[in-house]
Amino acid sequence: MDATTPAALVAARKRRPLRARDVAPYVFVSPFFILFAVFGLFPLLFSAWLAVHEWDPAEGLKAMHFVGLENFRFVLTDPWFHRAVGNTLWLSVATALPQHLVALPLAAFVHEKIRRGRDLVVGAYFVPYITSSVAIALIFSTLLSRDYGAVNALLAELTRVPLLGSFMPDHPIDWLGDAHYAKPTVAFVVFWRYLGWNTVLYLSALQTISPELNEAATLDGASPVRRFFHVTVPLLRPMIYFAVTLSIIGSLQLFEEPFILVDIEQGVSQSVMTLAIFMYRLAFGEGDFGAASAVSWLVFALIVALAWLNARLFGREGRGE
């Protein structure tokens, strides 16, 4: 056989025995893709299927009836769904906005002013993020209890302080049992938990910014506040975009904090019922998997819409690139 003609070369390459090196990468990445197919992709497609079917799980898979968009109609006209959308958007804004408005200047401040012991500070701010949300919710419901909670005890002490005292409430506040306070209280706990995470994100982005830029601005006589708004913030724009995207995805799926902090049996739980809790109750409380799947897709659409809006505001397009 003449192995020098082009045709023979091509044939030889085609018939080249499959080496271990060609197969190995596929074998190595296959566990992820198998798991993703079974527990990620298939469920995703199945939930789209479920969303257009009516189904009683007690009767098995055969009892599924195609109902078209009926589940979506049912959900979209349900006043509880409207309430859940309102609550979720309220909580998203009330948790995400302060998180970033505090984390950004805090990170800039730590970056500029604190040299020694920075790890200690960062470490302390990050602790809530690595702690179980249940443990956090439990301690907060103790601290915020109406009658003997530490927060109300502190407020009661402060009423005795002149001047400041007149701003303090004259009766104990039922932080988690009163519909007026439950929402802001839940928002505070979420804010408290993720503040450190966002601060660390901004700090790590700040470390990649060359210090000369700030020094030059200082030499030009720019005040710290001006430097923050005209040097730091513009340079952090990509990170702001990323961190806000994470906040949007996370807060629209908010579940654990309101679920644990406010007892589901209590009437006040209505005021912190998020879309995730609404979906969970539809599926596992009422067994309506079709409608619950429709909710999950509506939430997904909401996430995509807000992420798109965020991309327009802070992403590449917003920067005119």
Add this chain to the structure above:
Amino acid sequence: MTPKRPWLAWLIVALGALLLIAPFYFTFVFATRPRTEIYSSPPPLWFGLSARSNLALLLERLPYWRNLGMSLYVAAMTTALNLLLCSLAGYAFAVYEFRGKNALFALVLGSMMLPSFLNMIPSFMVLDFLGWLDRPRGLYVPAAAGALGIFMMRQYIASAIPRDLIDAARMDGCGEFRVFRSIVLPLLGPALGTLGLITFITSWNNFVAPLVVMHSVENYTLPLALRSMQVPNNTEWGALMMGSAIAMLPLLVAYFFSARRLVAGLTSGAVKS
């Protein structure tokens, strides 16, 4: 540039840190106090003497050690599987050239963007179909190969493992898996440590997955077990805080010794993208 008023900076930041640490302090203080003392005015600020009776009460209300064992088992299995599968996949993406590599890697990254919540109902049904509900494998198998872990390992291997080393091992007649196991894996220590900690912490704290999967109290992981002790108007707060404190302690200790690396690891995905 040296800070002008370091004490003021410290004061502000330290006050913030105090606010973030205080709830943890109170968890440990309340764990040593009976319910009547926790709900007295003013609330206790220092440790009490009831740790032992709180623990006894906790063990009376919950199969606590079993729940702890379940949390430990699920977290250990999830971590071991992730260390193996993520480093293997990360290695393939970092070292090999193969058809479809970029598309597959994009899929790995894209899977991170999917809201986990979208999958809650159907993955519950898949687990039901497999007969894995109320069993630990229903928790650790779906979480066995995290996309973030693959991304982290790929970044680390691409920057830390010299290609010559791999080629040399192949010349010496090592099989493909052998190269990974004997040459590459031993060099991944730091990255495996970080990934292991992150995976363990995530699994240990997970609430939603066990809430959907585990139905009987003996199979509850710690977060579920603790929540089940919270009943309207009659919660044994001292015992509950004791349970909470025991559940938090191992993570706080591990975090204390590895905070810098852990924080860097957790934010690495964000910073590099």
